[in-house]
Amino acid sequence: MNFSSEFETRFADMLTHYPTKRSVLVPTLLYAQDEVGFLSDEVIREIATRLELTELDVRNVISYYSMLTTKPRGKYNVQVCTNIACMLRGGEELYAHCRKKLGIGHKGTTPDGVFTLEEVECIGACSWAPAVQVNYDFHENLTVEKLDKVLEGYRK
Numbered sequence: 001m002n003f004s005s006e007f008e009t010r011f012a013d014m015l016t017h018y019p020t021k022r023s024v025l026v027p028t029l030l031y032a033q034d035e036v037g038f039l040s041d042e043v044i045r046e047i048a049t050r051l052e053l054t055e056l057d058v059r060n061v062i063s064y065y066s067m068l069t070t071k072p073r074g075k076y077n078v079q080v081c082t083n084i085a086c087m088l089r090g091g092e093e094l095y096a097h098c099r100k101k102l103g104i105g106h107k108g109t110t111p112d113g114v115f116t117l118e119e120v121e122c123i124g125a126c127s128w129a130p131a132v133q134v135n136y137d138f139h140e141n142l143t144v145e146k147l148d149k150v151l152e153g154y155r156k
């Protein structure tokens with residue numbers, strides 16, 4: 001399978017920085033997912049071969065990280081944290097609001113393919129709870145009103 005030259009450059013560079021091939025698995029999966037949109041069977045096979053791992057090794061890692069997916073997602077992946085710090089500061093209300101506003105549930109994608117919604121565990125922004133991550137961007141100290149503006153910004 002062919003990746004972009006940018007991917008190949010990053011991949012080759014990463015191999016020189018880590019002691020074992022296995023060590024580059026997670027960043028390689030992230031780069032591949034950014035490029036392809038999701039981790040298809042073909043992508044998993046290719047990465048397993050390159051890193052001398054089994055496909056099961058690769059799938060086990062994918063299943064551990066909520067940011068990795070084997071299924072196509074919307075353009076923006078909205079991850080709403082409902083873990084303890086966020087829950088105490090309105091995270092569950094934010095998640096309920098997203099479900100209603102977007103008309104989808106956990107891991108659902110809007111019919112226009114713009115948003116996928118996920119309820120997630122702690123995303124490491126507890127000090128600024130409640131927090132939501134959209135792709136690689138963090139949005140913190142949210143209220144329902146602030147979150148509406150965030151989502152509208154992405155829709156534009």
Ligand code: FES
Nearest residue numbers: 081086122125126
């Ligand atoms: S509990 Fe939500 S970011 Fe940590």
